[in-house]
Amino acid sequence: MHILSVYIPQSVIAWIIIGLIAGWLAGTVSRGRGFGCIADILIGMVGAIIGGWVFTKLNIHGGGMLYSIAAATVGAVLLVAIARIFSGGGE
Numbered sequence: 001m002h003i004l005s006v007y008i009p010q011s012v013i014a015w016i017i018i019g020l021i022a023g024w025l026a027g028t029v030s031r032g033r034g035f036g037c038i039a040d041i042l043i044g045m046v047g048a049i050i051g052g053w054v055f056t057k058l059n060i061h062g063g064g065m066l067y068s069i070a071a072a073t074v075g076a077v078l079l080v081a082i083a084r085i086f087s088g089g090g091e
Contacts, residue, residue: 018065019044022051022072029073030080043076051075 023040026047027033034040051071055061062070 014065014068015045015048016041018048018068018072021069022047022076025069025073026076026080029077030084043079044072047074047076047079048072049075050078054078 019041023044024034026043027035027040035043048071051074054074055071
C-alpha cells in the first residue's frame with residue numbers, strides 16, 4: 001500500500017486533477033492562458049459543482065473522467081464569465 005493512499009483518498013486526488021485540467025481549459029478558453037496552478041484547481045473544483053448542476057438541469061448524464069472534465073470545464077467557463085461581469089470585464 002502506498003503511503004499517500006493512507007492519508008489522501010484517491011477521490012480527492014481525482015478532484016484535484018480534474019480541477020486542474022478544467023481550470024486550465026477555462027483559462028485558455030476565456031483569456032488564452034491558465035490562471036496559475038492553485039487558481040486553476042480552485043476554479044476547476046468550483047466549476048465542477050456548477051457544471052454538474054448545469055448538466056443535470058439540461059438532462060445531460062454520463063460518467064467517467066471525460067464527462068467529469070467536460071462538466072467541470074463548462075462550469076469553470078461559466079464561473080469565469082460571471083466573475084468578469086461582476087469585476088467590470090477587465091483582466
